[in-house]
Structure formats: structure tokens, C-alpha cells
Amino acid sequence: GAGVSQSPSNKVTEKGKDVELRCDPISGHTALYWYRQRLGQGLEFLIYFQGNSAPDKSGLPSDRFSAERTGESVSTLTIQRTQQEDSAVYLCASSSNLEGRNGYTFGSGTRLTVV
Amino acid sequence: AQTVTQSQPEMSVQEAETVTLSCTYDTSESDYYLFWYKQPPSRQMILVIRQEAYKQQNATENRFSVNFQKAAKSFSLKISDSQLGDAAMYFCAYRTGNTPLVFGKGTRLSVIA
Numbered sequence: 001g002a003g004v005s006q007s008p009s010n011k012v013t014e015k016g017k018d019v020e021l022r023c024d025p026i027s028g029h030t031a032l033y034w035y036r037q038r039l040g041q042g043l044e045f046l047i048y049f050q051g052n053s054a055p056d057k058s059g060l061p062s063d064r065f066s067a068e069r070t071g072e073s074v075s076t077l078t079i080q081r082t083q084q085e086d087s088a089v090y091l092c093a094s095s096s097n098l099e100g101r102n103g104y105t106f107g108s109g110t111r112l113t114v115v
Numbered sequence: 116a117q118t119v120t121q122s123q124p125e126m127s128v129q130e131a132e133t134v135t136l137s138c139t140y141d142t143s144e145s146d147y148y149l150f151w152y153k154q155p156p157s158r159q160m161i162l163v164i165r166q167e168a169y170k171q172q173n174a175t176e177n178r179f180s181v182n183f184q185k186a187a188k189s190f191s192l193k194i195s196d197s198q199l200g201d202a203a204m205y206f207c208a209y210r211t212g213n214t215p216l217v218f219g220k221g222t223r224l225s226v227i228a
Contacts, residue, residue, distance in 0.1 A: 033215055042206060042220040043160075056215070089158060103150050103208075104216060106160035 002026075004107035006092050012113045013082055021077040021110045023092030031095040032075050033104060034067060038088045046090075049075060082114045117142045119209050121219035128197045129227050135182075136192045136222045138207030147211035149183065149190045154204040154221070163205070166190065194224075202226045 005024040013019050025032050034046040045059040049069040060066070064082075069075035079086055089111050093104035118141045128134035140149070151163040166174045166183050173181050178198075182191045194201055207219040 035218075043216075043218040045215045045217070048215050050213075059215075091158075091160065093160070103152075103162040103165055104160075105162075109158045111158075 004092055004094050004105050006090075006107035006110050008110055009108065010111045010113075012115060015084060015114055016081055018078065018080045019082055019112065021079075021090050021092075021112070023075045023077070023094075023107060025072075025075070025092070025094030026105055028072075029094035029096050029105070030072050032069055032072075033093045033095070034075070034077050035091045035093070036061075036088045037091055037109070043091060046077070079112075082112075084114045087112055087114045117144075117209055117211070117214075117217050119207050119217050119219040121207055121222050123222045124220070125223045125225070127225040127227055128194070128201075130197055130199060132197055133193060133195045134197055134224065136194075136205050136207075136224065138190045138192070138219060140188050140190065140207070140209045142188070142209065142211065144211045147209060149181075150208040150210070150216070151179070151181070151190075151192045152206045152208060152218075153201075154206065155202075160206070164192065197226050199226050199228060 007022045030051045033048040035043040037043050047057050047067045049055045064080045067077045089109040091109040093106040095104045120139045147168045149166045153161045153163050164174050164176045164179050178195045180193045204221045206221045208216045210216045
């Protein structure tokens with residue numbers, strides 16, 4: 001597609017429920033990143049994927065968080081047994097390669113509210 | 116670990132005036148890239164400007180320019196002729212090699228008509 005697409009745009013869930021957030025990167029972008037942005041804060045790195053290589057999961061805050069990506073296509077971020085502190089905007093970004101010079105193209109994010 | 120610090124949580128500027136947003140970073144690398152992103156209320160992160168550390172010349176993009184001081188590890192953003200549409204959160208970010216972008220906490224810029 002023309003840009004990075006994320007769905008849903010907004011999600012309200014009850015504490016303890018599981019949620020899935022979807023990211024559709026720009027076609028041909030081999031690298032995909034997930035970030036979390038709490039209210040009024042900067043972006044915290046969660047995980048990134050590069051092609052078929054093993055993902056870098058070093059930013060995931062707990063084992064309740066996981067993500068998958070098939071090849072160079074759609075990625076899903078799953079949060080199990082959601083807690084109120086999981087409330088945040090989850091941003092996805094893609095990049096044409098891993099080299100440092102490229103910035104990322106971001107989606108508009110999913111605002112997750114856990115009640 | 117690399118860190119990025121934005122010491123100004125909020126800034127304001129009169130329309131048509133110039134404002135400078137500060138950013139410092141900590142790294143032991145010699146080759147890296149620096150970025151400024153703008154985040155309007157729509158939440159979409161928009162790349163404003165990019166600087167390669169090996170380049171001495173400061174990057175410019177229309178009304179946006181940077182003051183890159185490698186020795187001081189400083190990377191400030193100057194916005195000239197500020198417009199109402201410039202009001203947003205601005206994030207400074209750092210990247211080296213294949214590591215993910217590291218962001219500062221952001222500066223909220225208000226533009227006063």
C-alpha cells in the first residue's frame with residue numbers, strides 16, 4: 001500500500017482480555033518495528049522484524065506481549081491478559097532496509113484503552 | 116546504551132518567528148544518523164529532517180534546519196517563519212547500524228497567532 005496501515009484505530013478492552021493489533025507495512029519494506037507510546041511520553045521500542053530473520057524482541061516488557069510477522073507482510077502484536085498499564089498508543093513503522101540512514105514510515109497507531 | 120535527551124518539554128513561538136528545539140544524545144559510536152520527527156494530533160509520525168554524522172554540513176529542508184555539533188553531541192532543530200501547522204510534538208531520534216531508532220521524550224510546540 002501507499003502507507004503503513006494499522007488496525008483498529010482505537011480499541012477498548014476489559015482488563016484480563018487478550019487483544020491483537022495489526023500492522024500492514026509498505027509493500028517492499030523488509031523491516032518492521034513496533035513501538036509503544038504512553039500518554040505524553042516518547043516512543044518505547046518493543047520489537048522489530050527483518051525479512052525472515054529472527055526478530056529482535058529485546059524491548060518487549062513482559063511475556064504477555066508477543067508479535068508475529070509472516071515474511072515481509074502483515075504483523076500482529078498480541079497482548080495477553082491486558083492490564084491497565086498497557087493502555088497506550090501502539091505505533092508500527094516500516095523501513096526499506098536495516099541500514100541506519102533510512103528513517104521509518106509510521107502508521108497512525110492503535111490507541112489501546114484497558115478498563 | 117544510547118540515550119536521547121530533549122530538555123524542553125514545552126515550547127511556544129509566535130507565528131512567523133523562529134524557534135529552536137534542543138536535543139542531546141549519548142553514544143560511543145562514530146557513525147550514526149539523527150532524525151527529527153513531528154507528531155501532530157493525528158498521531159502519525161512525520162519525518163522532518165535527517166542528518167548523517169559523517170557529514171559536517173547541517174541538513175536543511177525548507178523552513179527546517181539543524182545545528183549539528185558532533186563533539187558536543189548536540190542536534191537542535193530550528194524552525195523559521197513558524198506557521199500554525201507547525202504546532203505538534205517534536206521528537207529527536209538516533210540510530211546506528213541496524214539498531215532500532217531511539218527517541219527522546221519529545222517537545223510540545225505551540226504556535227501563537
